[in-house]
Amino acid sequence: GIQVEQSPPDLILQEGANSTLRCNFSDSVNNLQWFHQNPWGQLINLFYIPSGTKQNGRLSATTVATERYSLLYISSSQTTDSGVYFCAVNSGGSNYKLTFGKGTLLTVNP
Amino acid sequence: NAGVTQTPKFQVLKTGQSMTLQCAQDMNHNSMYWYRQDPGMGLRLIYYSASEGTTDKGEVPNGYNVSRLNKREFSLRLESAAPSQTSVYFCASPPGSFATGELFFGEGSRLTVL
Numbered sequence: 001g002i003q004v005e006q007s008p009p010d011l012i013l014q015e016g017a018n019s020t021l022r023c024n025f026s027d028s029v030n031n032l033q034w035f036h037q038n039p040w041g042q043l044i045n046l047f048y049i050p051s052g053t054k055q056n057g058r059l060s061a062t063t064v065a066t067e068r069y070s071l072l073y074i075s076s077s078q079t080t081d082s083g084v085y086f087c088a089v090n091s092g093g094s095n096y097k098l099t100f101g102k103g104t105l106l107t108v109n110p
Numbered sequence: 111n112a113g114v115t116q117t118p119k120f121q122v123l124k125t126g127q128s129m130t131l132q133c134a135q136d137m138n139h140n141s142m143y144w145y146r147q148d149p150g151m152g153l154r155l156i157y158y159s160a161s162e163g164t165t166d167k168g169e170v171p172n173g174y175n176v177s178r179l180n181k182r183e184f185s186l187r188l189e190s191a192a193p194s195q196t197s198v199y200f201c202a203s204p205p206g207s208f209a210t211g212e213l214f215f216g217e218g219s220r221l222t223v224l
Binding site for chain 1: 150198
């Protein structure tokens with residue numbers, strides 16, 4: 001099956017810093033999503049981005065499908081950005097049989 | 111509008127006991143999914159239901175059964191719980207197309223098997 005690798009596994013920032021999270025995948029995809037899991041365990045969808053670039057406030061994401069990677073940018077980080085960021089992909093079929101990466105644990109210190 | 115609701119939120123079982131995790135969505139979505147999350151891991155798909163009356167295995171179905179009771183409800187049953195099934199379980203429901211891409215998750219059910 002498709003493999004998903006995320007880097008870095010852990011990241012510690014000071015409030016106000018910028019960061020880039022990376023997701024590499026081993027096959028072509030028709031669905032790629034970024035999720036944030038907050039410290040209370042809640043999973044929130046950030047972006048649906050199988051290709052191209054999207055922005056939502058301080059967050060933006062870019063997927064280069066031909067090179068099989070996606071990047072999540074967090075600018076002017078805040079303590080509420082802390083948590084685990086997951087990349088998830090689907091490589092076939094019209095369903096949400098997503099394969100998740102292991103995530104990047106982000107800690108933003110005040 | 112509650113979205114996706116899971117019960118119970120916490121459960122402790124002894125090895126060999128059975129239990130059912132319940133999931134309900136009020137968004138009139140066709141498909142529903144059960145994932146499990148283990149420490150340091152992403153989520154792994156256990157079973158899914160593309161529509162009412164259908165269910166299919168995901169990546170890690172062994173030890174589980176599911177029932178799609180109606181369009182709203184999708185339950186996950188552990189017939190004989192094992193310590194390896196200690197995990198956080200998430201139910202999810204996506205809209206019918208990828209147009210919005212948003213996958214709605216429940217709050218999770220934390221299960222410990224002793």
